[in-house]
Amino acid sequence: MPPKKRKAEAAEAEVDGQEWSGGELSDADTFKRLENKFSLVGHQKPRHQTDGASGLFQNDQASQPLKPDHASRPMWVVEDGKIILESFSPLFPEAQDFLINIAEPISRVSRMHEYTLTAHSLFAAVSVGHTPDEIINRLEKYSKAVLNSTVVSFIKKSSAAYGKAKIVLKKTLSYIESDDPALLRQLLQDPVISQSLADSSATLITEAAPKFGQMMIPGTKMAAGANQIAQPELAAEEPEEPNKIIAALREDDEEEEEEAKVHSFQIRSETREAVIKQCWEIGYPLTQEYDFNNDQVNANLNIDLKPHAQIRYYQEKALSKMFSNSRARSGVIVLPCGAGKTLVGITAACGVKKSCIVLCNSTMSAIQWRTEFLNWSNINPDDIAVLTSMEKNVFPKSAGVLVTTYHMLAASGKRAHDTAAALKFIQEREWGLLIADEVHIIPAAMFKKVTYSVASHCKLGLTATLLREDDKIGTLNFLVGPKLYEANWQELSQQGHIAKVQCAEVWCRMAPEFYREWLNTTGSNSPKKQLLAVLNPYKFQACQFLIDYHHKRGDKTIVFSDNVYALTKYSIKLGCPQIHGGTSQHERQLVLENFRNNPAIHTIFLSKIGDTSLDLPEATCLIQISSHYGSRRQEAQRLGRILRAKRRNDEGFNAFFYSLVSKDTDEMTYAARRQSFLVDQGYAFKIITRLEGIEDRTDLFFRTLTDRKELLTEVCLAKESDAAEEHIAGDTFSMNLNKRKKGGARRTAGTLADLSGGAGMSYIEYNKTKNKELSKSKGVKNNFIRKLNSSHTNAKKRKAAGQ
């Protein structure tokens, strides 16, 4: 849903958070209804049986006539919109380029690729300039069999509905624009829309269509040498002479398209939401575009890419879809982790050259975004501000870049004085571009709240994994925009843009005493069961073995565990530093710096806060010991941590991804589900049932029965709350799912000492974590970090003094 709505009402919304929970339900219904309306399922004809084997197939299209030269054509189109493409056909490259525009990639492994046509993908196709006839003709060209009539009518219907009309912000005024005046007249007939008109005379404005291809994407070769070519001013006729225009319009109807024209009518900005909704209802969803070149109201931002910043071809492809038509289009760009999403965002900001707000999912990544902005663009460091729970800055000039977290904007309740001031600053401005990093994790309700409070002309969502287990990803189509581009993982890794990864699933036998306890524990998803599986001594040994093995190869290893209790156990036992939700910001920075620069620290343990947007190019090996059920997204995000490995272009270099799984537990089934996304991207998980040489090792922990029994006792004594997965405050993850699930009261068993806070009174540390060691020993801390820290504090002081 085009979310620029309600800019005027945004302030109200912020005051009353409850209003949204009520309004949300009706919206969810709308989403659902619209999705159903435009899905292919409803279109299918009843299946007709052709022979005995038909019953085996979900889709039997054996009767579809084959073209005589089918061998030289590369693809099949299924009735339900699925497309199967031969990658070994000579026509493959052009067919692939075409399909990525019009369909969603499902699997791109090696020989056969699968795509699926959806209403949203067709929406995206139309919005970047494909016509329905072109789509059908080209599909017919590549298809081996005659195109199914169901598919043809689906394409016609969907593309007729989508992208015909656009909603444009021009000089901060909202217009509905289309190149088909008949359609606009039809819209004007609608009671809701006609009431929203700015000018009650209900006239259409006609002007010359902007020409394509005038936008230079910064950082491309074309733009590198030449100065930005002055954008031709569009003849922005105001509706001062309505009669003349209508006359012109009539002429236009007769002499077919001598010159491309666009027609529009203006609506009152405050009615945007109502209009957009109404357009959905009547089947003409509006595209959102931002004519930033003609926006003279908002101040320009002096920002350009530095000369050394060269964007890669796929980044250019993605951006050219965003910027075609010399306007900025809202949408989502999907690139694998490590393929340079940040640079795409920065380039987009350089293209729009207006105030820009960047939303990230954690404070750590907010800091990284700022650094990247300074790295790649020539923005004045004063113009870029970070707003987090620790730093509360805004930029002083009329335009700038603000980096903040979703959490900062979304949290309701009473805010600290400076936070409130900063939020007010955000809400009172008009933003040219909103960049939503890791857009997949944001629950719709929260995202709406955030986007309502930020009035932005254009939204760019960035993600590696457009996946959610709860099927809410579809709503992003409405909240941000269609998916503009999705890169092919295998292709990027073959070209060396992301690291090649060897994936393996290591099956660890359950220790008998642990398995007995596991079987005796009731409840299939009980935290204790999970803890038993994670702390399985054989898994521990496998982990230790792999860490050692990769340390000897010179790899730097990240170990992921969702379970903080297990994470702490492992890291203390193995003497490695750890980061989880409870680790302070300072400590996090310290551990990460050490991991980057200190050769003595070759392994770190991360909880799920490390899943996304953590930039560790040193890491070349990843071990996962516990995970969030069957989350495909988490698996892909974690893999992303090693895709940007620094050494990726070394000859024969491979990064390693291990998933340790306790045999005969739920972890096995979850593992298969988790991998399904990556497997469809062409990653092959090798199953290792036995680690070569692990029996000969005598230095592994838990080799004796007494050790194992001791561990088992500890696990059994662990409190329920320890065993449960961590809930991280301040990060967007835990906000969503856990909240509204149960309305009732929550009962937990605990001692009185716990409740009164007495449990934490005596503080003795027997098992010191490595983190403590790092912060204490001055020797480890190197000069660079000290300098970094001191410059940071100095800057703060200076700022304080300045104010």
Place this chain on the structure above:
Amino acid sequence: MSASSFQALDYLEQLPVQTHRKLYEQPSTVLAIFRCMLPHLAKSIVMALLYMPAPFPAADLDAWFRTDSTQTKRGAMFILEKLHITVQKQDDARTLSYELYPSFASSLRQALEGSGSHRSFGVPSHKSEDKRVSVEFLDSYSQRQWENILFYLVGGTVGFRNAGGQDIGTGTKNLLQMAGFFHHGMITREGFTFVLRDTNAQVWSLLVAYLRNAPQLSMSETDILNFLFMLGSLELGQDYSTATLSATQLQMLEDLAEFGIIYRSHKAASTFYPTRLAVTLTSDAGALSQGAGSATGGGSTQKGFIIIETNYRLYAYTNSLLQIAILSLFTHMRTRFPNLVTGKITRRSIGRAISYGITSAQIIEYLDTHAHPQMQKTKPFLPPTVMDQIRLWEYERERMETTQGYLMREFPSEMMYKEYVQYAKDNGVLVWQNDKLRMFFVDSFEVVMAKVKRDKERTQARTMR
């Protein structure tokens, strides 16, 4: 020598010496055995002995071989002796020597020289060229017949609605049942092994079953074998007279026609045509795989039509119901196009196949032999992760080991229990024991019963005294 003729060789080896002797009277049989049953070395030895006037001393034969190859030589000689082709002789001086069995030698000489009776290689009829049926017709006929049989086995299992187009004869049904391929309307493990093999091997295994079944139908084994070996030497597209055939062989014609091995225009026809299945019986060339596929227009049995990806999706370029049926034994099918079917190999689909009695090795072999040319660009053809996973899915189900046996319990005293456990352990029949419950499990009842009996006698003797 192809893998398919091993079965025939196995069968031949088991035959008694009398049958061998009878068989060797037919030059066509002798030639066929020589051509396709014998390993190369054995062939050389036979050729060397064939025109030798006197028995060949064993010592001289040994001199032909290097000392490090005696193992190979012994293997070749073993087969020759088992088939009673060579005969060992010992003269007065106790020197060992070999000679060919006389009728084998004379038949082979006849076959090579073309002398003697020609009837053994079939009698071509004298029809004019245009009255004969075409090779293409024979190919499609034999393929249809043969696939009907396979389809009968597979179709019902995978739930095709009207399993198979045409039904197969009762005789064939009985034969399949007798061969152990089909049992109570369900395909058996052996049946799957049969279906997943290449055509030539399938033909031989069915024929071997046919031979085993022959005595019950009062058919002469020798006649059958002679006829089969003769078929192998016939020419495709030529029709042959039935006049020279024995009663058994005339009876066979009907059955073989149903298998698609020969073709007759009608039941009382005086001639028959061997099909490609027949003429390739004694050659290494694949029966339906070559020629036949192209003849039926990109037909089903062409080699290499399966693509399997690392995400376990399977794409098969086929429109043959039989192949679809076979694939669906271990694949979850999804979409069908005129020239392609797609599906996915899942844990459940493999599990189902294994519960039918198919092994992972069979599945992998099937996928491997039918890998699409695009798959054959890599070595190995199949993605290793997929092969591993299929195997692991099989092992997953094989964690339980069952032993047939007897549970011994209710021992009156601890002492007696211990004594019996010890006894069972000593005799190697103990499988499991539980001292607390005083019970144990043995896989042989007799051993323990013997002791029970002995003890009883002893106590009885004691009470008597």
